[in-house]
Amino acid sequence: MATDEATYHHGNLRAELLEAGLALVRTGGPEALSLREATRAVGVTPSAAYRHFGSRNALLAAISSAVHDRMAETILRHWPSQEGRAWDRLYAVGMGYIEFALAEPGWFAAFFTEPGDGDRSPSRVPPPFALLTEALDGMVEARLLTPQTRLGAEWPCWSAVHGFAQLAIAGPLRGRSDLELRHLADQTVRAAIDGVSAHS
Amino acid sequence: MATDEATYHHGNLRAELLEAGLALVRTGGPEALSLREATRAVGVTPSAAYRHFGSRNALLAAISSAVHDRMAETILRHWPSQEGRAWDRLYAVGMGYIEFALAEPGWFAAFFTEPGDGDRSPSRVPPPFALLTEALDGMVEARLLTPQTRLGAEWPCWSAVHGFAQLAIAGPLRGRSDLELRHLADQTVRAAIDGVSAHS
DNA sequence: CTCAGATGTGAACACCGTGAACATCGGCTA
DNA sequence: TAGCCGATGTTCACGGTGTTCACATCTGAG
Numbered sequence: 401m402a403t404d405e406a407t408y409h410h411g412n413l414r415a416e417l418l419e420a421g422l423a424l425v426r427t428g429g430p431e432a433l434s435l436r437e438a439t440r441a442v443g444v445t446p447s448a449a450y451r452h453f454g455s456r457n458a459l460l461a462a463i464s465s466a467v468h469d470r471m472a473e474t475i476l477r478h479w480p481s482q483e484g485r486a487w488d489r490l491y492a493v494g495m496g497y498i499e500f501a502l503a504e505p506g507w508f509a510a511f512f513t514e515p516g517d518g519d520r521s522p523s524r525v526p527p528p529f530a531l532l533t534e535a536l537d538g539m540v541e542a543r544l545l546t547p548q549t550r551l552g553a554e555w556p557c558w559s560a561v562h563g564f565a566q567l568a569i570a571g572p573l574r575g576r577s578d579l580e581l582r583h584l585a586d587q588t589v590r591a592a593i594d595g596v597s598a599h600s
Numbered sequence: 601m602a603t604d605e606a607t608y609h610h611g612n613l614r615a616e617l618l619e620a621g622l623a624l625v626r627t628g629g630p631e632a633l634s635l636r637e638a639t640r641a642v643g644v645t646p647s648a649a650y651r652h653f654g655s656r657n658a659l660l661a662a663i664s665s666a667v668h669d670r671m672a673e674t675i676l677r678h679w680p681s682q683e684g685r686a687w688d689r690l691y692a693v694g695m696g697y698i699e700f701a702l703a704e705p706g707w708f709a710a711f712f713t714e715p716g717d718g719d720r721s722p723s724r725v726p727p728p729f730a731l732l733t734e735a736l737d738g739m740v741e742a743r744l745l746t747p748q749t750r751l752g753a754e755w756p757c758w759s760a761v762h763g764f765a766q767l768a769i770a771g772p773l774r775g776r777s778d779l780e781l782r783h784l785a786d787q788t789v790r791a792a793i794d795g796v797s798a799h800s
Numbered sequence: 801c802t803c804a805g806a807t808g809t810g811a812a813c814a815c816c817g818t819g820a821a822c823a824t825c826g827g828c829t830a
Numbered sequence: 831t832a833g834c835c836g837a838t839g840t841t842c843a844c845g846g847t848g849t850t851c852a853c854a855t856c857t858g859a860g
Contacts, residue, residue, distance in 0.1 A: 407856085410808075435848060447850080448808050456848060512770040529772065555767065555784050556760060556791035562771070563763025564755065570712040571762070572729065573755070584755050591756035595795030613838080635817060647819080648839050656817065 414452040416442045421463045422507075429509040433460055457513070464513040471500045472527035479531075486542035487593070490535040494561045494589035497528060501565035502581065508565060532557060545597050553596040560592035614652040616642045621663045622707075629709040633660055657713070664713040665724075671700045672727035679731075686742035687793070690735040694761045694789035697728060701765035702781060708765060732757060736796075745797050753796040760792035 410416070420441040424433050435456045436446045453459040475496035480488045501508040536553050539545040545553065567573040568581050576584075620641040624633050635656045636646045653659040675696035680688045701708040736753050739745040745753065767773040768781050776784075 413807080434846090436846080445809050446848080447810080450849075451807055512766065514770065514774075526772065552784060552787055555764065555773070556788040559763035559767055559788050560756060560760045560792070560795075561763065562766055563759035563761065566712065566762055566766060567755065567759055570714065572726065574714075584752060587752055588756040588759050591795030591798070592760070592791070593795075594798035595760075595791030595793075598791070598794035598798065611838095634815090636815080645840050646817080647841085650818075651838055 410442070410444055410448070413442065413444060413448060417449055417452060417459065418462055418466060421459050422466060425460075425463055425467075425510050426504065426506045429506045430460055430513065432506070433463070433510075435459065460510060460513050464510050467504075467507045467510060468526045468528060470504075470507070471497070472531060474500045474503075475528060475531055486535070486538040486544055489538055490532075490557075490593055491589055493528070493532050493535045494557065494592060495585060497561040498565050498568070498585045498589070502568060502578075505569045508569065529554070529558070539597070549597060549599060556596050557592050560588055560595075564588045613642065613644060613648060617649055617652060617659065618662055618666060621659050622666060625660075625663055625667075625710050626704065626706045629706045630660055630713065632706070633663070633710075635659065660710065660713050664710050667704075667707045667710060668726045668728060670704075670707070671697065672731060674700045675728060675731055686735070686738040686744055689738055690732075690757075690793055691789055693728075693732050693735045694757065694792060695785060697761040698765050698768075698785045698789070702768060702778075705769045708769065729754070729758070739797070749797060749799060756796050757792050760788055760795075764788045 417438055420438040421433055423441075424438060433456065435449050438459070439446050439449050449459065453462065475493055478492045478496050480492060501511075532554055536545065536550060536557070540547060540550050564573075564585060568576070568585075573581065573584070617638055620638040621633055623641075624638060633656065635649050638659070639646045639649050649659065653662065675693055678692045678696050680692060701711075732754055736745065736750060736757070740747060740750050764773075764785060768776070768785075773781065773784070
């Protein structure tokens with residue numbers, strides 16, 4: 401629909417601001433999010449944003465939440481469908497996490513945003529985390545993990561993939577070829593899985 | 601001394617700006633670094649900073665580099681002195697990394713800063729990384745790692761500790777008690793070491 | 801049909817990074 | 831020793847930012 405209807409009331413400003421913000425963050429990371437530019441993009445005054453978000457940080461938090469959802473969708477797209485592939489599922493969660501981060505570095509940089517001041521949305525468990533716990537539970541069912549080693553296994557796993565993404569995007573691994581990054585990611589995810597199941 | 605930063609003419613603005621910047625970043629992270637506030641703190645005009653740093657980002661890069669040095673010092677303080685403690689050394693590197701991050705979250709947030717525009721300082725290998733490679737080489741000498749598994753082992757290790765720090769500072773682990781964090785850090789570092797040495 | 805609440809506007813404030821022209825001062829050379 | 835040149839710091843200005851507050855406008859419930 402063409403957007404030249406000059407109504408005083410915009411209609412769904414909140415959704416469009418979120419979308420404009422997502423576009424800004426996508427290309428430039430969280431630093432590139434500008435309230436003024438986002439409002440400019442949707443043809444509205446800067447102050448209008450404050451009817452829907454308590455602050456720039458609140459908008460950023462909403463963006464971060466939307467990014468979590470998109471990552472979960474990406475991971476689910478690579479989700480092994482058959483039963484009895486517990487190891488493959490855990491591997492897919494790890495590699496999916498990293499692939500999303502490499503494909504959308506700007507979004508990934510906004511992954512952890514502290515709620516801050518004017519944020520009203522309830523902080524929830526990030527969807528990718530839910531997939532990780534599910535995959536780890538599957539490892540126990542498949543007897544690849546004991547209930548003992550299962551305890552707290554989320555954190556070594558999440559740490560490994562999140563850290564790798566950070567190293568590859570902003571750290572000393574930046575600039576390496578996609579092929580090399582994919583190989584190192586594979587090594588890292590395997591090491592993480594081996595690490596949590598070492599004494600099983 | 602080959603150090604050129606000492607007293608060109610009058611004061612040592614460069615060093616004092618760096619120190620003021622370190623203080624700013626320490627409490628508020630990289631976002632809190634303000635060229636104007638740093639110059640204000642040392643009693644100088646904003647533009648004066650541009651005689652020593654090409655841009656705000658260049659100052660931030662210098663700060664980041666200084667933070668790397670401080671972390672390396674922290675790690676070295678926990679360095680097992682005796683020979684033949686290869687595993688302990690690797691463990692100490694990992695735990696030292698995490699402890700520094702938890703103790704100085706503001707500094708740690710500035711850890712990876714892309715050089716950007718007006719930055720002239722040569723990008724070097726971060727000192728903590730040098731300690732990691734040294735510790736891993738020690739693992740090979742102690743036959744706890746094969747030359748085969750040694751290849752690229754830096755990345756799973758660094759990923760794990762860096763990711764854990766991120767999760768604990770800005771991510772879903774924020775707010776957990778120090779005791780719990782220390783326990784999870786221990787678990788994560790052990791898993792990382794087990795992971796890289798799984799098939800040795 | 802009315803009017804109260806939700807939504808968007810306009811102007812203003814206090815910051816910020818950055819650049820250009822100008823002032824100052826110390827060390828090297830003649 | 832005189833004098834200049836380059837390094838250092840200042841002054842002023844520009845355009846950008848988040849945020850607030852009083853005001854204008856629209857919309858839906860009674």
